[in-house]
Amino acid sequence: MSTLDKENISAQELSDFLQEIFRQDQSDPARTKAYDCHEKLLARQGDFLGSELEDAYWDSLSREALHIAQIEAAMKHDHESALKYVRLALDYAGRVQSGFYTFDWINYLKGTEAYLLSDAERLQAIAEGCDANRNVLQNLLRGLRQSGAPDYARDYSAVSAGASLQDLMPQENIEHLQRLLNLENIGRADPTEVAWQLALHHYPELAEVVREKDTSSRFDGGSIVCPLNEDEPVGIKYNNFDLSVIEELMQHRPKSVQLVAERLGIPRESMTPLLLKTFIFLHEVGHTYDYITRFLRPLREGQDPLPKTYATADWRTRFQDELAALPIPNMAPSQLRMFSIFAPLPELARQQGAKEEVIRRAEQDAEAVLQEQEEAYKRGESEQRADDFATKILREDILRNNA
Numbered sequence: 001m002s003t004l005d006k007e008n009i010s011a012q013e014l015s016d017f018l019q020e021i022f023r024q025d026q027s028d029p030a031r032t033k034a035y036d037c038h039e040k041l042l043a044r045q046g047d048f049l050g051s052e053l054e055d056a057y058w059d060s061l062s063r064e065a066l067h068i069a070q071i072e073a074a075m076k077h078d079h080e081s082a083l084k085y086v087r088l089a090l091d092y093a094g095r096v097q098s099g100f101y102t103f104d105w106i107n108y109l110k111g112t113e114a115y116l117l118s119d120a121e122r123l124q125a126i127a128e129g130c131d132a133n134r135n136v137l138q139n140l141l142r143g144l145r146q147s148g149a150p151d152y153a154r155d156y157s158a159v160s161a162g163a164s165l166q167d168l169m170p171q172e173n174i175e176h177l178q179r180l181l182n183l184e185n186i187g188r189a190d191p192t193e194v195a196w197q198l199a200l201h202h203y204p205e206l207a208e209v210v211r212e213k214d215t216s217s218r219f220d221g222g223s224i225v226c227p228l229n230e231d232e233p234v235g236i237k238y239n240n241f242d243l244s245v246i247e248e249l250m251q252h253r254p255k256s257v258q259l260v261a262e263r264l265g266i267p268r269e270s271m272t273p274l275l276l277k278t279f280i281f282l283h284e285v286g287h288t289y290d291y292i293t294r295f296l297r298p299l300r301e302g303q304d305p306l307p308k309t310y311a312t313a314d315w316r317t318r319f320q321d322e323l324a325a326l327p328i329p330n331m332a333p334s335q336l337r338m339f340s341i342f343a344p345l346p347e348l349a350r351q352q353g354a355k356e357e358v359i360r361r362a363e364q365d366a367e368a369v370l371q372e373q374e375e376a377y378k379r380g381e382s383e384q385r386a387d388d389f390a391t392k393i394l395r396e397d398i399l400r401n402n403a
């Protein structure tokens with residue numbers, strides 16, 4: 001076993017620990033586990049200092065501290081205590097050294113701090129210069145201006161409550177959907193459910209798909225579950241994200257948000273967490289539609305005795321071909337991002353047999369190559385088809401901006 005292997009094992013263990021903390025944090029939508037998670041992280045500080053994962057560690061601590069601040073403010077109405085935790089979150093965030101913090105987290109924390117100090121002017125200045133969480137900060141600002149004092153539960157919930165259909169679309173579009181789906185009073189319905197009903201309405205072949213909620217992964221929107229044999233259904237696992245998680249995702253992936261907005265034909269500012277969540281869900285449904293219509297159906301029509309088994313094999317082959325064609329071959333972008341925390345990107349690129357020119361660019365600007373990997377992946381056939389599926393339903397029936 002080489003030294004590198006040993007380092008990887010221990011980095012793996014630390015990474016698992018951070019993921020487990022995150023799972024716990026997310027296991028309760030009210031984030032009441034944040035206190036416990038924060039303690040557990042502090043107890044392992046010695047293991048992370050000086051390790052490859054030190055930045056990820058401070059990042060986790062910073063997030064737990066903010067979650068505690070949010071509970072102190074929203075549930076206990078203790079804005080004083082919330083302020084202490086926001087400052088602690090800022091202190092942790094300030095220890096992150098690398099480009100790991102490519103997003104606007106620190107501004108978000110500073111804006112929250114200004115809010116808790118009732119400093120509307122400072123909050124406004126921060127909100128204007130902040131891409132990430134701008135709408136949260138603007139809601140906080142609006143509340144502060146209206147009443148002169150912070151009331152976090154009231155002002156923050158202006159965002160987090162945005163989880164029903166009427167938060168996603170104007171009343172006339174809701175009426176259109178009600179007529180289309182022959183339903184009544186769906187204004188308060190969960191948009192994911194309505195999106196599913198719409199998909200079924202337009203594509204009845206989806207009726208055989210079994211849906212399953214999956215909350216095990218942080219930023220993973222979900223995935224198709226291909227049947228391994230004839231007895232298994234075509235499945236979809238999807239993440240019924242809390243909108244605050246989408247809010248975070250939008251910070252990490254500004255480019256992706258921009259691309260989705262362009263596809264939908266709307267300005268970037270109109271991309272809300274709820275709209276993106278609905279897009280992500282429909283994208284996953286799009287994968288199952290692609291599987292059923294292009295892989296499974298021809299085999300069924302050809303009377304193949306094992307249609308699901310072979311459809312899944314063909315599906316995997318296509319996926320592997322797509323991965324093989326990426327700048328850094330045979331590694332999905334999310335996986336690459338994860339591994340790039342443990343090992344330098346040029347080294348990973350070399351191991352995966354990337355072209356010299358890609359390795360060189362990875363040496364100069366790792367983040368740019370990570371983004372290229374993501375963009376190349378998205379241009380692949382399966383991603384394009386899933387995006388097309390989601391785009392069509394959103395444009396025609398939810399946003400109705402295709403006319």
Ligand SMILES: [Zn+2]
Nearest residue numbers: 283287383386
């Ligand atoms: Zn996909």
